[in-house]
Amino acid sequence: MxxxxxxxxxxxxxxxxxxxxxxxxxxxxxxxxxxxxxxxxxxxxxxxxxxxxxxxxxxxxxxxxxxxxxxxxxxxxxxxxxxxxxxxxxxxxxxxxxxxxxxxxxxxxxxxxxxxxxxxxxxxxxxxxxxxxxxxxxxxxxxxxxxxxxIRVRMRGVELTAVASRSHNSSETEAFLNGHGVMNYASVGSSLKFCLLAEGKADVYPRFGRTMEWDTAAGDAVLKAAGGSVVRLDGSRLLYGKTVQEEDSAFANPHFIAWADMSSLHLSGAEGLQPAYALS
Incomplete structure (x- = not known):
């Protein structure tokens, strides 16, 4: 098939x-x-x-x-x-x-x-x-x-719009938004956050709270097909099938950032994401 x-x-x-x-x-x-x-x-x-x-x-x-x-x-x-x-x-x-x-x-x-x-x-x-x-x-x-x-992601502009979880906001999220000059912010539940990026209505979705693979896999697929990316804090791609993890349970995700347009970020490992904010 x-x-x-x-x-x-x-x-x-x-x-x-x-x-x-x-x-x-x-x-x-x-x-x-x-x-x-x-x-x-x-x-x-x-x-x-x-x-x-x-x-x-x-x-x-x-x-x-x-x-x-x-x-x-x-x-x-x-x-x-x-x-x-x-x-x-x-x-x-x-x-x-x-x-x-x-x-x-x-x-x-x-x-x-x-x-x-x-x-x-x-x-x-x-x-x-x-x-x-x-x-x-x-x-x-x-x-x-x-x-x-x-649908297609939009190009990164001067002012960024972020989407984040209504129920799982955090100080790390606020630090990221402030560190990246995010001017607009919308809160929405569920995997629709990925979809808002995919259809060109927002630029970034930072997630510093705990998620599982079933929370992100479908939205990840949609965003990637629309031209976006979902990456770990070091800039590497978020992967699936994480069955054995010393630091967490099976299928748990690390913190990640979903981007509509990464073309102007010039990521080089951890250096591309971390200087703009500090994680405790």
């Missing part, structure tokens, strides 16, 4: 899960919600959406591995490929009836996302990436495709 056909599978899986989430969103007051950790919510909607996605993807590619936020890892017989899924990114936004929650699927080849989709059901839009192309899909009220358009 060609990758373009796999993208169609991903789109169908995420839309199917999105319809389930849309129904639960309308009756969110009746959902069973629990805490997995400090400020880390999970609901029955998360688990149901992941089950829908897993069944669709594994039916299409049963040899691929599967990593979802709400279930155990499935090790595939094809060691080169795996799905990474976050069935409901922004559970806190979801249960508080904000519309910036997303459903995320990424296809990993080796240790790099090569295709992905970020779907925002309450906003009736999706961002897809495949083969170095990124698009934004707009849906009508009946969930049918209404419009699609290619």
């Amino acid at each position: 060609a990758r373009s056909a796999l993208l169609n599978v991903m789109v169908q899986a995420v839309f199917k899960a999105g319809k389930s989430l849309a129904r639960d969103f309308g009756e969110v007051q009746n959902l069973q919600v629990s805490l997995k950790g400090p400020a880390d919510y999970v609901s029955q909607a998360d688990r149901k959406a992941e089950r829908i996605i897993r069944e669709e993807l594994m039916k299409a590619r049963p040899t691929y591995g599967f990593l979802g936020e709400e279930g155990e890892e499935i090790k595939g017989t094809d060691g080169a490929h795996r799905w990474i899924v976050d069935p409901l990114d922004g559970t806190k936004e979801f249960i508080n009836r904000r519309n910036d929650f997303t459903v995320n699927i990424a296809l990993i080849e080796g240790n790099v996302p090569v295709a992905g989709i970020v779907y925002a059901p309450a906003q009736r839009c999706a961002y897809v990436a495949d083969g170095g192309r990124a698009e934004k899909l707009l849906l009508d009220p009946a969930w049918a495709l209404e419009h699609r358009q290619s």
Whole structure:
């Protein structure tokens, strides 16, 4: 099955899960919600959406591995490929009836996302990436495709606009914004931060809080296809499949910076990022 056909599978899986989430969103007051950790919510909607996605993807590619936020890892017989899924990114936004929650699927080849989709059901839009192309899909009220358009990051200007997490801001984030002369700042939940960079509405997303691979893989794929980059603090690319880590648990990400346009940064290892701010 060609990758373009796999993208169609991903789109169908995420839309199917999105319809389930849309129904639960309308009756969110009746959902069973629990805490997995400090400020880390999970609901029955998360688990149901992941089950829908897993069944669709594994039916299409049963040899691929599967990593979802709400279930155990499935090790595939094809060691080169795996799905990474976050069935409901922004559970806190979801249960508080904000519309910036997303459903995320990424296809990993080796240790790099090569295709992905970020779907925002309450906003009736999706961002897809495949083969170095990124698009934004707009849906009508009946969930049918209404419009699609290619998206691309914007060139770096004199004044930068940053996006950052509504729930996970930090002093390190503020230091980065101040050190890089960021003039405008928007706070948004979920992986939509990557997508705002991808469609040319912002320039940088610094993340100094803890994230997991399922939080970033799909957004990373979309941003990369649109011309952007997601890098560690030393300027190296953020990679996936981090199963054994002495400093953290499996699949945890280090701090990273997502850039729309890195062309004028002239990164050279750690020297390209660190002088503008200090990390404690």
